[in-house]
Amino acid sequence: xxxxxxxxxxxxxxxxxxxxxxxxxxxxxxxxxxxxxxxxxxxxxxxxxxxxxxxxxxxxxxxxxxxxxxxxxxxxxxxxxxxxxxxxxxxxxxxxxxxxxxxxxxxxxxxxxxxxxxxxxxxxxxxxxxxxxxxxxxxxxxxxxxxxxxxxxxxxxxxxxxxxxxxxxxxxxxxxxxxxxxxxxxxxxxxxxxxxxxxxxxxxxxxxxxxxxxxxxxxxxxxxxxxxxxxxxxxxxxxxxxxxxxxxxxxxxxxxxxxxxxxxxxxxxxxxxxxxxxxxxxxxxxxxxxxxxxxxxxxxxxxxxxxxxxxxxxxxxxxxxxxxxxxxxxxxxxxxxxxxxxxxxxxxxxxxxxxxxxxxxxxxxxxxxxxx
Amino acid sequence: xxxxxxxxxxxxxxxxxxxxxxxxxxxxxxxxxxxxxxxxxxxxxxxxxxxxxxxxxxxxxxxxxxxxxxxxxxxxxxxxxxxxxxxxxxxxxxxxxxxxxxxxxxxxxxxxxxxxxxxxxxxxxxxxxxxxxxxxxxxxxxxxxxxxxxxxxxxxxxxxxxxxxxxxxxxxxxxxxxxxxxxxxxxxxxxxxxxxxxxxxxxxxxxxxxxxxxxxxxxxxxxxxxxxxxxxxxxxxxxxxxxxxxxxxxxxxxxxxxxxxxxxxxxxxxxxxxxxxxxxxxxxxxxxxxxxxxxxxxxxxxxxxxxxxxxxxxxxxxxxxxxxxxxxxxxxxxxxxxxxxxxxxxxxxxxxxxxxxxxxxxxxxxxxxxxxxxxxxxxxxxxxxxxxxxxxxxxxxxxxxxxxxxxxxxxxx
Numbered sequence: 001x002x003x004x005x006x007x008x009x010x011x012x013x014x015x016x017x018x019x020x021x022x023x024x025x026x027x028x029x030x031x032x033x034x035x036x037x038x039x040x041x042x043x044x045x046x047x048x049x050x051x052x053x054x055x056x057x058x059x060x061x062x063x064x065x066x067x068x069x070x071x072x073x074x075x076x077x078x079x080x081x082x083x084x085x086x087x088x089x090x091x092x093x094x095x096x097x098x099x100x101x102x103x104x105x106x107x108x109x110x111x112x113x114x115x116x117x118x119x120x121x122x123x124x125x126x127x128x129x130x131x132x133x134x135x136x137x138x139x140x141x142x143x144x145x146x147x148x149x150x151x152x153x154x155x156x157x158x159x160x161x162x163x164x165x166x167x168x169x170x171x172x173x174x175x176x177x178x179x180x181x182x183x184x185x186x187x188x189x190x191x192x193x194x195x196x197x198x199x200x201x202x203x204x205x206x207x208x209x210x211x212x213x214x215x216x217x218x219x220x221x222x223x224x225x226x227x228x229x230x231x232x233x234x235x236x237x238x239x240x241x242x243x244x245x246x247x248x249x250x251x252x253x254x255x256x257x258x259x260x261x262x263x264x265x266x267x268x269x270x271x272x273x274x275x276x277x278x279x280x281x282x283x284x285x286x287x288x289x290x291x292x293x294x295x296x297x298x299x300x301x302x303x304x305x306x307x308x309x310x311x312x313x314x315x316x317x318x319x320x321x322x323x324x325x326x327x328x329x330x331x332x333x334x335x336x337x338x339x340x341x342x343x344x345x346x347x348x349x350x351x352x353x354x355x356x357x358x359x360x361x362x363x364x365x366x367x368x369x370x371x372x
Numbered sequence: 373x374x375x376x377x378x379x380x381x382x383x384x385x386x387x388x389x390x391x392x393x394x395x396x397x398x399x400x401x402x403x404x405x406x407x408x409x410x411x412x413x414x415x416x417x418x419x420x421x422x423x424x425x426x427x428x429x430x431x432x433x434x435x436x437x438x439x440x441x442x443x444x445x446x447x448x449x450x451x452x453x454x455x456x457x458x459x460x461x462x463x464x465x466x467x468x469x470x471x472x473x474x475x476x477x478x479x480x481x482x483x484x485x486x487x488x489x490x491x492x493x494x495x496x497x498x499x500x501x502x503x504x505x506x507x508x509x510x511x512x513x514x515x516x517x518x519x520x521x522x523x524x525x526x527x528x529x530x531x532x533x534x535x536x537x538x539x540x541x542x543x544x545x546x547x548x549x550x551x552x553x554x555x556x557x558x559x560x561x562x563x564x565x566x567x568x569x570x571x572x573x574x575x576x577x578x579x580x581x582x583x584x585x586x587x588x589x590x591x592x593x594x595x596x597x598x599x600x601x602x603x604x605x606x607x608x609x610x611x612x613x614x615x616x617x618x619x620x621x622x623x624x625x626x627x628x629x630x631x632x633x634x635x636x637x638x639x640x641x642x643x644x645x646x647x648x649x650x651x652x653x654x655x656x657x658x659x660x661x662x663x664x665x666x667x668x669x670x671x672x673x674x675x676x677x678x679x680x681x682x683x684x685x686x687x688x689x690x691x692x693x694x695x696x697x698x699x700x701x702x703x704x705x706x707x708x709x710x711x712x713x714x715x716x717x718x719x720x721x722x723x724x725x726x727x728x729x730x731x732x733x734x735x736x737x738x739x740x741x742x743x744x745x746x747x748x749x750x751x752x753x754x755x756x757x758x759x760x761x762x763x764x765x766x767x768x769x770x771x772x773x774x775x776x777x778x779x780x781x782x783x784x785x
Contacts (some may be wrong), residue, residue: 067654070519098520190747217692221751226657231648233692236412240693243408258648270576291517292525292649 020355059120061086061315062113063096064106066125067225070098075254075281075307077145079124082308086315093118100293107131120318122311123147126193127225132156143323145314147307151333154325159310162218162331163193164200164367165360166303169332169339170278171204172356175212175303176349177276184215184241186260187232188253191222192370197252197280197303198303200367207356207365215241219256227256234259242267242275248300250278261288264298276300278346281307285342302340309336387711388761391704393565399698405565407556409689410572415646418584419444419639419656423663424670424677425591426635430475432595432672433628434608436489436776439478439496441660443633446470447640449504452651453511455526460645463526464580467641468634474500475633476626483625486778505653521653526640529644530580539575550575578646584638585775591674604628608772619625621779638661669762671769683761695750699743705760706735 063083065076080096088095095118097109106123110131113121119142123132126149134143138151143155150158174183185201187194198216205212217237220227227233234256238249242263249264251257257279264277279288279302289296308331317323330336341347359365396404403409423440430437450470455463474496481492505520512518517525536548553575555567595601606614607624615621639659644651662684669683670676691698709732716725749756 070521097467127679190751217695218747219692221748224751226654229652229654230644230657231650231652231655232416235648236416236689240403243406255652262648328696 026122031364039135058091058093059319060093060095060116060118061120061122061318062116062118063094063122063124063311064109064113064128064340065098066101066123066127067098067229070096076124077287078282078305078307079122079311082311083315084123085308086312089312090315090319092319093317107116107134110135110144111138114142119143120145120315120323122314125149143318144313144325145311149311150327157314157323157325158327159307159314160306160327160329161307161337162329162369163252163303163305163337164195164203164369165332166305166337166339167197167200167252168204168207168360168365168367169353169356170250170301171201171206171305172353173204173339173349174201175205175208175248176352177346178212178248178299180245180247181209181211181217182245182247184217184238184246184249184250186237186241186251186253186257187216187218187222188228188251188256189222189225190218190227193253194218195371196369197250199369199371201250203367204356205358213245215244215246217241219253228254231259231262235263238263238277239267246275247273248276248278249278250303252280252303254281257284258288258292261292261295261298265295268298274298278302279340281305283340283342285340296343299343300345302342304338304340306330306336306338336352336363388704388708391707393562395700395704396565397561398700401697403690403694404698404700405568407553407568407571407575409686409693410569411576412689412693413682413686414572414577414581415685416688417681418581418646419642419659420663420666420681420684421627421678422584422587422635422639422642423660424666424681425587425674426471426632426639427561427664427667428591428632428672428674428677429595429604429628429635430478430632430776431667432608432772433604433625433633434611434772434774434777434779435479435482435629437478437624437629437632438490438493438664439474439500440632440657440663441637441656442476442493442497442500443471443474443636444640444643444656444660444663445497445504446474447637447642448644448651448655449507449523449640450637451509451641451644452523452526454641455528455645455649456524458527460526460528460530461647464530464638467644468637471637471640472630472634475630475636478633479629481628482778483622483629486780488778489776504651508653523651525649526645528724529649530578533577533579533582535574539571539613580642580646584642585678587635587720588674588678595674600627605772608774611774612783615781622781625779636663639663665758668769669758672772680758684754684758687757691753695747696744696752699739699745700714701753701757702739702742702745704736705757706739707733709735 061083063079067080070076070080072212083094083096086092095113095116097113099105099109106128110121110123114135122145124148126147126148129149129151132144132146133153134150134155136151140155145157145159147159148161150160183205202214204216218227219230219233219237229273234253238260241249249260251260261277264275268274277298278300279285281304282302283304284302285296285299289299314323332338339353341350356365360367392404395401423444427437427440447470451463451467454466478492478496481487482489482612508523509520512523515524538551539553552567552571556564556571558564595605603614603619604624604627606619607621611621640656643655664682666677666684669680709728713725713728715730716728
């Protein structure tokens with residue numbers, strides 16, 4: 001029954017998409033280069049205006065974001081940036097969708113993308129793995145990609161990142177910069193993916209000075225994923241860690257991390273000695289710093305995970321017809337993971353960070369990615 | 373013997389507080405009574421307190437309000453929108469209006485059209501979530517740093533207050549002494565712990581928090597010491613009788629439910645304005661339902677709601693700030709149950725006494741055989757603590773007599 005229902009729903013949505021697409025231009029407008037979207041509606045997906053190839057149908061790219069959605073100043077925004085660039089550079093027809101608050105309709109959204117005939121369909125987040133396994137086999141001719149996860153079907157690319165390597169460098173930076181020999185780690189949700197960040201960070205700190213205290217806090221525990229979007233809790237955890245002596249906190253908590261930067265500002269102002277936060281996923285010096293300018297000066301660095309580059313590359317390969325499924329790990333060596341120097345706060349320790357980067361790339365150091 | 377017998381329920385409340393202070397002397401558990409923990413506890417409990425007070429106004433007039441969460445969502449959205457468009461305080465006011473609007477919808481449905489209160493409440497919750505997303509898409513179409521699930525940052529912010537002389541606040545530009553802070557740092561048993569509590573209330577506290585706390589005595593005053601309050605309560609107890617004495621039953625219910633919405637809206641805008649300054653979808657995180665629980669916990673009394681939300685906020689602050697200190701709660705619960713064991717025993721309630729004793733022993737064994745609590749339990753500390761206190765406080769909840777019963781004008785029931 002539910003299958004029937006969702007089919008009808010999809011049919012309805014595709015039809016409305018069709019109507020919306022038709023509404024834009026007149027019939028004989030072959031020369032129209034841009035298909036304008038009149039308005040964003042709730043149920044119908046938003047189609048970003050893209051330069052259409054006049055001679056043939058443009059390739060389609062469809063991005064389905066995860067909980068938190070656009071505007072999380074982190075993971076989802078980054079994916080969107082890569083998607084936007086691909087749409088602009090390759091003249092693809094872009095569609096992006098956001099799931100409902102709890103994210104229960106992931107599978108439906110993927111199917112919606114597939115039925116609309118998009119050539120590349122991206123599920124942004126490991127939580128898409130189950131839906132990918134269901135949807136992708138039905139559309140063997142289309143390319144699928146999933147961020148931070150893997151799926152069984154052969155036409156799905158698992159865009160993985162070696163978080164431990166980047167977090168190791170964040171740990172090195174924190175350990176070199178701390179004046180109190182006390183740093184913190186703020187995780188969003190207590191489960192294995194975030195443990196990669198935690199363990200990498202711990203190893204990086206210990207590589208510089210094993211005597212440095214690392215405080216660890218999590219906003220929620222799986223299967224409760226609200227910890228990626230709870231600024232109130234992020235702020236309270238960070239306040240506690242700063243009060244207990246930490247002067248640098250590294251977060252791997254999505255939107256929750258904004259609360260940490262706010263705590264950094266508050267503590268710096270009330271105690272008079274500056275404390276820092278290290279961002280994640282995005283170069284948050286610009287990302288958070290632009291949206292909330294008062295927080296910019298407290299962002300020491302960011303462990304950037306170039307989801308945008310991965311998505312851009314997947315789009316490029318789709319265009320060229322060289323897209324392959326299977327796991328695809330980005331790390332320091334491929335440039336998919338790196339530590340940002342925006343703001344110039346860690347320029348003075350660049351040499352030491354680079355030497356550790358070399359050691360990791362040569363395999364001399366292998367940061368742990370799971371709890372012992 | 374006599375001591376135990378004279379230990380009325382009133383004083384039992386203070387045993388856990390004393391126990392917390394004693395346990396906090398151990399270094400590992402010191403976070404139990406620092407000013408930081410109390411400060412966090414206040415910030416975390418205010419939205420729950422406001423939602424609980426909101427529930428009180430509605431339920432005292434006989435209307436069950438399970439839609440608190442939805443009204444709170446409207447508070448977050450309208451609070452952020454008002455804050456973005458006009459400024460922080462205006463945002464608070466507009467957030468209250470948004471909540472009140474949904475309160476009014478609930479009132480129209482339940483009072484004028486006699487819809488089942490639960491059905492209407494659930495509808496409000498679902499409607500609010502959808503409306504917030506819809507409005508967000510429409511309102512911030514071409515605004516930078518906004519999306520379908522988040523608003524841009526509000527303008528300005530609500531000031532923070534620190535008491536001069538006692539807590540180191542500033543007068544003009546001049547620094548003053550931090551008298552209470554220095555006492556807290558001395559680490560004297562009992563005195564320093566109370567200093568921590570006091571400092572949590574006096575330093576770095578948002579004006580909006582003070583406003584929210586002031587609503588507790590104001591609510592007592594309004595509901596129990598004004599003619600309007602008496603009419604509102606009478607409508608919840610015996611509407612037919614009230615009407616025969618000339619009370620406008622519908623009007624009273626409308627007033628109660630609308631105030632309820634406004635307070636929930638205030639709770640929502642507190643999350644936005646005193647928090648991070650942006651609206652995020654799902655930001656309320658079920659705090660409206662916890663508010664409803666704190667209202668039951670507080671037995672339909674404003675001060676009780678303050679205690680209930682405070683307990684929840686304290687446990688939440690503790691688990692966020694120091695998972696180690698949560699372990700100390702085990703021994704506190706164990707001793708508290710032991711006290712209850714004796715109390716029930718001397719009241720000749722042997723069954724209750726036995727049950728308390730068993731649980732007390734279980735918690736003691738758990739405490740002695742572990743050094744920490746599994747993470748999964750730590751995150752649920754606030755819920756578990758509230759549950760335990762509720763189940764063992766064995767108080768009788770006094771519901772308004774005609775709560776949830778639809779009333780038609782002129783009806784005798």
